[in-house]
Amino acid sequence: MVYGAPKVIRIPFKIAHAAMTFVAFVLATTFVISSTAATEESAADAASKRRPNIVLIFCDDLGYADIGCFGAKGYETPNLNKLASEGMKFTDFQVAAAVCSASRAALLTGCYPQRVGILSALGPSDSIGIAKNELLISELLQNLGYKTACFGKWHLGHHEQFLPQQNGFATYFGLPYSNDMWPKHPTAKNAYPPLPLIDGNKTIELNPDQTKLTTWYTEKAVKFIHDCGEKPFFLYVPHNMPHVPLFVSEKFAGKTKRGLFGDVIAEIDWSVGEITKALEATGNVDNTLVIFTSDNGPWLSYGDHAGSTGGFREGKGTVWEGGHRVPMIAKYPGTIQPGTTCDKLASTIDLFPTIAHYCGATIDPSRKIDGVSIQPLLESVEGAKSSHEFFYYYWGNGLEAVRDERFKLHFPHAFRSLTGTPGTDGMPNGYTQAKTELALFDLDADPFEQTNIAADHPEVTARLTAAAESMRSDLGDSLTGKKGTGIRPPDRFTQPKAN
Template identity: 55%
Template sequence: MSQLGFKSILNRFSFLCKMVCFSVLASPSLKVTELQAEEANTLPNVVIVFTDDQGYADLGCFGAEGFETPHIDQLAADGRIFTNFYVAQAVCSASRAALLSGCYPNRIGIRGALGPGRKDGINPEETLLPEIFKQRGYSTAHFGKWHLGDAPEFLPTRHGFDEYFGIPYSNDMWPKHPTAGDRYPPLPLIEDEKVVELNPDQSQLTKRYTEHAIDFIERNQKQPFFLYLAHSMPHVPIFASEKFAGTTERGLYGDVISEIDWSVGQIQETLKRLQLDQNTIVIFTSDNGPWLSYGPHGGSAHPLREGKGTAWEGGVRVPCVMSWPGHIPSGTTCHELAATIDILPTLTGIVGADLPEEKIDGLNILPLLLDEPEARTPHEVYYYYWVNELHAVRSGPWKLHFPHSYRHVLVHGEEGLPGKQNYPKTELELYNLDEDISESHNVLDQHPEIVQKLKKYADAARADLGDQLQKVQGANVRGLKLTK
């Protein structure tokens, strides 16, 4: 047996022993002794860092040019890179809903990006990730962008988070955006449920979110905690604090990513200082691909096709790094398909909590995290939706696009302004992503049997979740909550 295989078995045995311990501690019939309370502290802490519009190639370990990300790269060296990691839609609200619910956003009625003053938002009947952690006695906090409804009943503190500090929707939804006109009210900065500032200085947001995150970790070091840090950057308009402005060859965009990398470094340093790093799962990823029309103020999805707002790989495949010392093997890479919808069921299994009673779409990818021998993606098929339209399906390396229009940049913008774009239409097209990651060679005619197989998967998706392109209503779609 190889050394790696033996190490994998030892790690798995250790993990299973902890799971048995967690299950015993969860039994309400047992008296909690001091020893049991001490053992309960072995429940892993969880930190999710979720950036906004950061492209596939916008990390050093994913080939970034013009700036460096040493702290995130170290996280990758200590853990595992995921090269086939997906969001559920290439747009803000839908992507966040998928991460926190474990569902395709179409299933729970969240599509696109919710604007300020909407009368709807995340349904309280949906079980979100912080509510899963609350089952096991975790402290929970969200700092950064929320975007699942800005009315009081939709805010994070009403959905499982003990604390919140951030903005309720995208940072471009404010009066100062050059293309906003008079569409938006002042952008609120909210602490828990109170507006503490209007139109905050966005150059300080990354720093302020980070300071709140560090304070939360320090205050909860004696108990398990879940920290969801959803940076507003690098979504336009982009800003960097004085310490980072003008420090990279890539210009302001590189400065912004450099500050996000600093933020990750601050969190890692705090975990190490408090001797929590060995018992903390850290996940770093992005909500969708780059907003290409903003040119130098947007990121890069190289070598993927297109970006944000599309079902091409550049819109939905994002960089992902995960670390969990002693469990996730260091310096490894996973090429199997995994997705944000898998985070909830995977973490639920790790901490020994109950899955939501309502149907979810994510699957447990723990074997991929642990790099178990012969571990493969649990997804037989993966769906690519844009709002209510089914644009593509994937199974194995094969991705079938259905006829649809998509945004394509003709001329990149400058100085924070969007460029020109049009909406060409793709026809029925088949790509082998293992051989053609850039989706540049349509092999539809060479593989008719694959096409028929993927069409059947699409029919099942339409019956389940709907498809506006085919005018099909999904049978298993749940709705948003309306304000009172």
């Protein structure tokens, strides 16, 4: 068959124009819908990929039972109670040392303080500080593009080379060490030089009005949150309070039935509320991990100016539970189930790897840390166990106790015990020297460490002793004369060269 030329069909102009217009409309509409969907998808992706903010509030000498949701009496802590109702309480949360500087070194490095060479409470006469080659949470997050700020007590070295702005914090305001290290110390008057208030690296005032400290830190924290914009941030608020001497602003003076101590805690609770409001006002609540805890237990010799352990034995300056077990609350909407409680063993040394996990940071495996991420505990993962098979209690260089999730073994050691009458009105009293023999306690049945069951459980004693011997090889033990091989020394102050 032979085909001829195709037949031409002529379409009137108006019909053709209408058809083309319709096609163009369909194509344009499709493009707009696709483009809008793509925009929404990319915005969602961006939001999901944005790293979370971190707010870490660290009190000084706050005891286990010093806030309402952990059993406080005589005052209310509504903001902290609300934080707990929206997050998780930890009831077996341990510091790595029951003294200021060592506890802070552990918190910020994820290491036992013996590993990084910070063992006590550094003062104005000390020439050491946190080593420059130690990696702090602040440096880890600053390297990821976080805005970082510290408002409060530093206590990892007061010389400029050790201050926060040389350790990953872009902004710093606060005291370089404890607030009692000044000429008005209650038992050592004029033994200390004037107390510096530092802004950045500069001392801006000596012997500042301590009634304003909590308010100053809070106001600066709130402003920092508002100024961060869309950038992720790490806000560290290490309060000076309720370390003695106690000070409170006029707005909270006389507001509780627990005297000055209760007033101080009420102001700390207010501070938590103001920070929470700032997160809400800036739309950051859902993308912020908030952690509230303390550096060690209460300084019991100060009596009515000291907090409560809630019945746990002894307090600050000892390896008994009253010195090491502190309140901890964590809130992270959408990740931590509201109103939950965790009774598993966890520690401040675990916060470094936990924050690294949530922020997508990689920790160099060649540089040993002692903490383990508690992400499974925070997220209530079924079957999640303690982050530690064993946990070690040092005082200075001495390994005085070791525990697993249930049992705690004390090695023979001396300790200060509150066996006398505690002090009043800011003056200490009540400590005597005591000793313990080898003693094993079942913390599930006897959390207050009253009944020594070592003779009844020789296999547990042997297992914990073997774990301690392994740690002695790593971090040493002055009680047995063992030298550790895993210790990294602190840095020493170096006098700047003259121009």
